[in-house]
Every structure is written in C-alpha cells, then in structure tokens.
Amino acid sequence: MEQKKSLRFLSAQKSDRFLTCPKCNGKMKQVKVRIQDADSPVTSYQCAKCGYFDFEESSINKALDEIKAKETPLKIKQKIIKLSHDRLGMYINRDVARSLNLKGGEEVYVSVPDKKRLVVDIHT
Ligand SMILES: [Zn+2]
Numbered sequence: 737m738e739q740k741k742s743l744r745f746l747s748a749q750k751s752d753r754f755l756t757c758p759k760c761n762g763k764m765k766q767v768k769v770r771i772q773d774a775d776s777p778v779t780s781y782q783c784a785k786c787g788y789f790d791f792e793e794s795s796i797n798k799a800l801d802e803i804k805a806k807e808t809p810l811k812i813k814q815k816i817i818k819l820s821h822d823r824l825g826m827y828i829n830r831d832v833a834r835s836l837n838l839k840g841g842e843e844v845y846v847s848v849p850d851k852k853r854l855v856v857d858i859h860t
Contacts, residue, residue, distance in 0.1 A: 757783035764788070773806050774799035810835055 755764040762785030768777040778799045779792035812829050819825045828838060836858055845857040 755781055757786060757788050759783065759788045760786040762786060771799050771803070774802045776802060 755766070756762075757764050760783065762783050764781040764783045767780050767782055769780045771778055776795065776798050779795040781788075781790050781792065783789070810832060812832060814826060814829065817825045817827070832838075838858070842858060845859065847855045847857065849855055
C-alpha cells in the first residue's frame with residue numbers, strides 16, 4: 737500500500753521537472769528508462785540523495801500493457817474454406833505470416849497431435 741501512495745504523490749506532481757523525494761525530501765530527477773519488451777520509454781523518478789526510485793504511474797502501466805501484449809500468443813479466429821470436393825484450405829493471416837516470417841513457398845510439416853489441434857511446423 738505504501739508503494740501506491742507514493743505513485744499517486746508522484747503523478748500529482750508530474751508537471752514539475754524536479755520532484756521532492758517522499759523518503760528524504762531530496763530532489764528527484766526525472767529519467768526516461770527503457771524496459772525490456774516494452775516499446776514506450778518509462779518515466780522514472782530517481783533521488784540522487786537516498787537512491788529512492790519510482791515509476792510514473794501512467795507510463796509504467798503503458799509499458800506493462802505492451803509487455804503483456806507480447807507475451808500473449810497470437811490467436812486468430814479463422815474459417816476453414818472449402819476449395820473443391822473434399823479439399824479444404826485456410827488462409828494464413830497477414831499478422832500470422834509476419835510473426836512467423838513467412839513469405840510463401842516454405843515447406844511445412846502438418847501434424848495432428850489430438851482431435852482438436854492442427855500443428856504446422858515451419859522448418860527454415
Ligand atoms: Zn531521497
């Protein structure tokens with residue numbers, strides 16, 4: 737709960753370039769930091785005196801959302817298309833193709849691990 741209180745304190749003062757450290761009342765410097773797997777830089781506040789460190793609430797939340805989005809496997813609802821007679825087909829969505837780096841013409845291995853899954857292995 738302590739953490740939450742200080743975050744609110746920080747976001748209320750975010751227009752200032754320098755903030756007061758909630759621990760020692762020293763001056764805090766605003767520093768943009770990059771977090772692994774997040775696209776947007778995160779605004780952090782660092783106290784030079786005691787080393788107190790905190791993130792600006794809205795920017796850390798944005799970064800956490802970006803990280804979460806990357807961890808979620810791509811899942812798209814698609815229809816199996818009837819090509820001719822007993823042949824069926826499925827389009828490979830642009831996003832799927834991009835995430836697997838498919839250009840067309842690749843050889844793939846199709847396997848059926850159980851009655852509910854179709855696995856396409858790409859060997860490059
Ligand atoms: Zn401090």
